[in-house]
Amino acid sequence: MTDPKPYRHRFSIGIIQHAVWLYHRFPLSYRDVQELLYQRSIEVSHETLREWCLKFGPLFANELRHREPRRGSQWFLDEVCTNVDGVRHWLWWAVDEHGFVLDILLQRYRDTDAAKRFLNKLLAEYDVPEVIHTDQLRSYGAVIRELPSLDGVDHHQVISTPRCNNIIE
Structure with a gap:
């Protein structure tokens, strides 16, 4: 019998977005965000969080800028x-x-x-x-x-x- 392949989590974009938002919005470390997610039964390593922040942080920030209301005249x-x-x-x-x-x-x-x-x-x-x-x-x-x-x-x-x-x- 062969060992099963390791299970890889597929995270929804909502979880990734929430994790990146937590890290950038509050003075939290990757391990702090890891603990907050773990309390909600989401297991993710701090290294994965770091990669998410590097990869998705600029994309989410750009999206937020486009949502801002038009400035006054x-x-x-x-x-x-x-x-x-x-x-x-x-x-x-x-x-x-x-x-x-x-x-x-x-x-x-x-x-x-x-x-x-x-x-x-x-x-x-x-x-x-x-x-x-x-x-x-x-x-x-x-x-x-x-x-x-x-x-x-x-x-x-x-x-x-x-x-x-x-x-x-």
């Missing part, structure tokens, strides 16, 4: 001064009208080149907005006039009062 831009290791930096950030943070960028300068770099980074990832709300920093206006993709954008400069210039603050 109004952007609110602002910047704030902060010190990093005793050196002055400017933290630039943008949100849409729903309060979703579009991007954050830390730069050494608060000039037209810095504003252009930030807006180009936003435009590379999102569609051109209909309205851009900014504080009265003149660099924003200069860049909006300079970039051809922002020709039809309505630019609103909000009068700056401390922490009241737009929904970011």
Whole structure:
């Protein structure tokens, strides 16, 4: 009598997706995910989990990105001064009208080149907005006039009062 071939589990994509999600969503190790699955009577090695994360992680992440809602057509831009290791930096950030943070960028300068770099980074990832709300920093206006993709954008400069210039603050 011959030995039977070792039994190989065939996991459904739902189990693989759940395991990869657990690993990437929470600060868990492969062995932690292995234990969580074992509690649900699913036996899988930590090495298999590692292979799943390497193989399917980018696919699942890409699918999740496509499920995200379309970002709003109004952007609110602002910047704030902060010190990093005793050196002055400017933290630039943008949100849409729903309060979703579009991007954050830390730069050494608060000039037209810095504003252009930030807006180009936003435009590379999102569609051109209909309205851009900014504080009265003149660099924003200069860049909006300079970039051809922002020709039809309505630019609103909000009068700056401390922490009241737009929904970011």
